[in-house]
Amino acid sequence: MRAVPLAFAAILTLALAAPQVAAEQAGPRVSPALEAQGLDLAKRLIAIRSVAGPGNQTRETLQVVKDELVQGGWKDQEVEIAPVEDTGYLIATWPGSDPSLKPLVISGHIDVVEAKREDWTRDPFVPVVENGYLFGRGASDMKFDAALVTTSLIELRRSGYKPRRTIVLQFSGDEETTMKTSRIIAQRLKGAELVLNVDGGGGTLDEKTGKPAYWSWDGAEKTYDDYRLEVTNPGGHSSAPRPANAIVQLSQAVAKVGAYHFKPEQNPLTKAYFERAARFESDPRTAAAMRAFAANSANAAAAAVLRANPAYVGKIGTTCVATQISGGHAQNALPQRATANINCRVFPGHSREHIRKQLERVIAMPMVKVTAISGEDSISSPASPMRPDFLAAADKAIHLAYPGVPVIPSQSSGASDSMWYRALGIPAYNASPVFMKDSESFAHGLNERVPLANIAPAMTYYLSLITDLTK
Numbered sequence: 320m321r322a323v324p325l326a327f328a329a330i331l332t333l334a335l336a337a338p339q340v341a342a343e344q345a346g347p348r349v350s351p352a353l354e355a356q357g358l359d360l361a362k363r364l365i366a367i368r369s370v371a372g373p374g375n376q377t378r379e380t381l382q383v384v385k386d387e388l389v390q391g392g393w394k395d396q397e398v399e400i401a402p403v404e405d406t407g408y409l410i411a412t413w414p415g416s417d418p419s420l421k422p423l424v425i426s427g428h429i430d431v432v433e434a435k436r437e438d439w440t441r442d443p444f445v446p447v448v449e450n451g452y453l454f455g456r457g458a459s460d461m462k463f464d465a466a467l468v469t470t471s472l473i474e475l476r477r478s479g480y481k482p483r484r485t486i487v488l489q490f491s492g493d494e495e496t497t498m499k500t501s502r503i504i505a506q507r508l509k510g511a512e513l514v515l516n517v518d519g520g521g522g523t524l525d526e527k528t529g530k531p532a533y534w535s536w537d538g539a540e541k542t543y544d545d546y547r548l549e550v551t552n553p554g555g556h557s558s559a560p561r562p563a564n565a566i567v568q569l570s571q572a573v574a575k576v577g578a579y580h581f582k583p584e585q586n587p588l589t590k591a592y593f594e595r596a597a598r599f600e601s602d603p604r605t606a607a608a609m610r611a612f613a614a615n616s617a618n619a620a621a622a623a624v625l626r627a628n629p630a631y632v633g634k635i636g637t638t639c640v641a642t643q644i645s646g647g648h649a650q651n652a653l654p655q656r657a658t659a660n661i662n663c664r665v666f667p668g669h670s671r672e673h674i675r676k677q678l679e680r681v682i683a684m685p686m687v688k689v690t691a692i693s694g695e696d697s698i699s700s701p702a703s704p705m706r707p708d709f710l711a712a713a714d715k716a717i718h719l720a721y722p723g724v725p726v727i728p729s730q731s732s733g734a735s736d737s738m739w740y741r742a743l744g745i746p747a748y749n750a751s752p753v754f755m756k757d758s759e760s761f762a763h764g765l766n767e768r769v770p771l772a773n774i775a776p777a778m779t780y781y782l783s784l785i786t787d788l789t790k
Contacts, residue, residue, distance in 0.1 A: 349778045349779055353470065357470040357774055358448075358774060360469060360470055361446070361466035364384075365446040365455035365456065365457050365458060365463075367379050367380045367444070369429055369430045370430065370431060370434075371405070371493060371496045372405075377429060377430050378402060378407045380430075381490060382400060384409055384411075385400055385411070387469060387470075388472075388473065391473030391476055392476040393411055397412045398410075398412075401500075403493075406430065406500060408490060408491050408504055409489060409490045410508075411487065413472070413485065415482045415483050415486065415789065416481055418485075423484055423789050424508050424511040424514045424740075425487065425488045426489055426517070426747070427464060427468065427489070427517045427518050428465075428490060428491040428493075428518060428736060429490040429491070429492060431456045432456070439766055440765075441455075444456060448771065452770055453768065453771055454766060454768045455768075458767045459760065459767055460762035460763065463769045463773075464517045464751050464753060467778055467781065468781050470778065471781035471782050472785065474778070474782065475782060475785060482790065487508060489508065491736055498696055498734075499695075501736040504736070504739075505740050506739075511745050512745075513706070513709065513746050513747075513748070513788065514747035515784070515785075516735060516736060516737045517750070518736065519750075519751060520535050520748075521534070522721070522724070522752065522753065522755070523535075523756070524770075526757070526758060529756070531724045532599055532724075533595075533596070533725040534754070536713060536728060536729070536750040537729050537737075537748070538588045538703040538728055538746075539588050539701070539703060539741070540730060540735060540737060540749075541633070541637070541665055541666055541734075542663075542667070542700065542734075543663075543696075543697040544671050545660055545662055545691075546639075546661040546663065546674070546689055546690065546692065547661075547690045548569060548572050548573065548659045548678075548689055549657070549658045549687070550569045550688070551565060551655060552564065552654065553655065554652055554653045555653045556652065557651045557652055559653075561653065565653075565656060568686055569658070569659055572687045573659050576639055576661055576678065576681060576682065577641060579681045581637040581639070581677075583612070583616050583622040584666045584668075585613070586702050588728045588730045589729075589730050591705075591727070591728045592727055592729045593612055594609075594610065594613045595725065596609060604624060605624060605628060608624035608625050609631070612625055612635065622635055633664060639661050639662070639678065641659050641662075642660050644657075665699065667699070667730070668699075669699065672691070674691075697734060698738055700738040700742040701742075703737075703741055703746040704746060709746070709788070711787075712783075715784075716752075716784035720777070720779040720780045721776060731749065753769060753777060
């Protein structure tokens with residue numbers, strides 16, 4: 320284990336003074352030295368530029384994690400770093416005492432989205448602790464969580480805990496781009512019992528008080544799919560217009576997609592979300608619509624209210640939106656080709672081809688070719704079941720850290736490594752214990768940050784949850 324200077328622990332204690340996450344821990348207290356160890360690892364990870372493309376240092380970042388685990392008690396051969404093109408991935412195994420039990424996989428990613436120094440107030444790859452926050456690329460997505468769960472595992476091992484079920488910690492290296500390593504890891508670990516993904520879910524802090532409002536975990540996610548609309552024509556001189564114009568026809572097709580509403584849907588996760596989240600909605604009309612939709616997803620009036628709200632439109636069914644358009648080859652020529660990209664976030668249970676055919680039916684223009692173009696970067700996956708063992712362990716863990724905080728199951732509108740496991744029939748749950756205000760969520764954006772007050776309660780959560788799922 321890495322030694323933590325007492326001075327560093329003292330600095331951390333001062334840094335945690337603001338903002339307050341307002342946790343009253345009912346479980347065992349996390350020592351200042353352990354908090355300092357987690358923050359130190361987070362800072363060292365943030366300082367490495369693990370960005371796809373020239374100068375990608377993802378493998379160097381993974382090596383930092385491996386060194387930390389080996390110092391914490393793992394054998395060198397139990398922590399594998401596998402190179403893949405310009406990136407790589409890590410799989411660390413802590414053998415359990417009962418080899419007949421399928422392993423618990425703890426999942427995350429170590430790569431981050433590009434960040435340019437000239438755009439940021441601070442250098443994105445120089446971690447800064449300021450006013451109770453840790454600033455830097457990856458602070459919230461997701462090197463902070465990676466550091467805390469890694470440090471928690473090391474603490475469990477240091478304390479003498481003996482898991483009955485094998486624990487596998489894995490970090491992918493291209494979750495933010497192609498997800499090639501994500502697919503490889505899921506195939507290698509397809510014999511897992513359950514996946515705890517620490518990338519996703521999380522808690523919401525009240526905007527005014529800064530106190531925990533509620534905590535969510537994700538048991539499903541919508542599928543990311545891109546479709547190309549294409550119209551081709553012979554073209555010709557612009558002084559001799561023809562009825563068939565590729566740009567005009569494409570614009571008509573795009574307008575049809577923009578006006579179309581996919582059938583509202585729900586599953587047990589989204590039903591539970593609307594039932595429980597309605598109490599935190601400040602607008603009475605929207606709250607009523609949430610309850611009505613949970614009671615009956617065919618309630619058109621409720622769906623219309625939710626569809627008009629950007630916070631909820633993605634939660635009631637598939638959405639497709641035009642994101643790019645291109646056409647023509649000269650200012651004085653009739654267009655020979657016009658294309659548009661339609662980005663869809665597909666509700667679980669629908670295949671890529673099903674949505675492609677539905678777009679064809681919506682457009683109903685034979686000259687418009689609809690092609691699925693996402694390739695292997697995403698995959699359709701079913702919702703994970705609401706397993707009693709996970710629910711009980713997660714409720715216990717989050718309430719040790721934040722007594723009484725409401726728990727809301729949810730479905731993510733984004734994409735994560737979990738989809739590769741769910742597609743293989745392995746239940747995966749995105750369940751980060753990190754709490755933030757919605758107004759301070761800057762993942763993928765400028766001046767990314769995370770409140771340092773999360774450190775102790777997050778470790779309390781991880782120590783409890785990992786123990787209960789493997790004992």
